[in-house]
Amino acid sequence: MTDNLSYVLYGHPRSGNAYKTALMLSMTGTPYEFEAVDLMTGGNLEAEYLKINPLGKVPALVHGDLLLRQSHDTLRYLAEQTGQFGPNGWAEEARIGDWIGYQIDFLGYGVARLRFERLFGGGEGPVYDYFQVTADRGMGIVEPHLATNEWLACGRPTIADIAVYPVMSYLSDAGYDVGDFPAVAAWIERFKALPGFALQTDLMPVEGWPPAAK
Ligand SMILES: N[C@@H](CCC(=O)N[C@@H](CS)C(=O)NCC(=O)O)C(=O)O
Numbered sequence: 622m623t624d625n626l627s628y629v630l631y632g633h634p635r636s637g638n639a640y641k642t643a644l645m646l647s648m649t650g651t652p653y654e655f656e657a658v659d660l661m662t663g664g665n666l667e668a669e670y671l672k673i674n675p676l677g678k679v680p681a682l683v684h685g686d687l688l689l690r691q692s693h694d695t696l697r698y699l700a701e702q703t704g705q706f707g708p709n710g711w712a713e714e715a716r717i718g719d720w721i722g723y724q725i726d727f728l729g730y731g732v733a734r735l736r737f738e739r740l741f742g743g744g745e746g747p748v749y750d751y752f753q754v755t756a757d758r759g760m761g762i763v764e765p766h767l768a769t770n771e772w773l774a775c776g777r778p779t780i781a782d783i784a785v786y787p788v789m790s791y792l793s794d795a796g797y798d799v800g801d802f803p804a805v806a807a808w809i810e811r812f813k814a815l816p817g818f819a820l821q822t823d824l825m826p827v828e829g830w831p832p833a834a835k
Contacts (some may be wrong), residue, residue, distance in 0.1 A: 628653035628654070629682070629683040629684075630655050630680060631658050632654050633661075633830070635830065636679050638692040644786065645696050648692055648783065649703040661829075662765060673688070678690070695783060707779065707780060720781035721784050728734035731755035734755075734770060735753060760805075768803075768804040782808075
């Protein structure tokens with residue numbers, strides 16, 4: 622850390638986007654306070670939280686006077702503050718950016734939507750099918766890449782891996798069998814072995830989450 626200002630993370634363990642920030646804090650050894658925003662009861666849409674993030678989404682990260690409301694900004698900011706997991710120069714920045722864009726385009730609008738629909742929606746229908754096509758395209762991109770690359774970018778663990786890991790950690794919730802993606806499965810194990818790795822429930826503990834299986 623470059624100063625003594627404390628970090629406050631607003632999030633919820635259901636959120637893959639908040640998990641990115643929580644992982645980055647943990648894996649860089651950055652202490653933080655956690656403020657739970659209860660996505661399950663609409664806490665993200667309550668007036669008190671909307672003052673922090675008018676978009677009504679998590680994560681939000683406060684560091685002194687700075688307020689970050691986008692998960693990928695939190696990764697880039699923490700990389701700069703800690704000197705860890707970030708790019709060295711624009712050639713690396715661009716390759717990391719490819720995977721951050723991939724996360725939004727194929728995981729955020731694909732795999733993560735499938736998971737949400739299966740857990741909380743109908744899990745079928747034309748909208749679901751659309752997410753399936755996007756998610757399948759995304760899995761078809763990452764599997765061959767990781768078959769020939771140990772990490773997503775730059776030949777070392779970077780914020781690209783931290784951005785992509787949370788959604789990959791719940792592939793089965795999205796209806797995939799991780800065994801069908803052996804290179805992704807091996808990368809998941811490499812990622813989990815990195816110092817500071819922890820589960821979202823340990824980094825953002827919220828009573829009652831995950832819900833007991835019925
Ligand atoms: N672009 C935002 C997306 C954040 C986001 O979608 N958060 C979800 C949880 S993963 C959320 O708060 N959803 C609540 C809602 O939209 O009502 C980021 O990358 O941080």
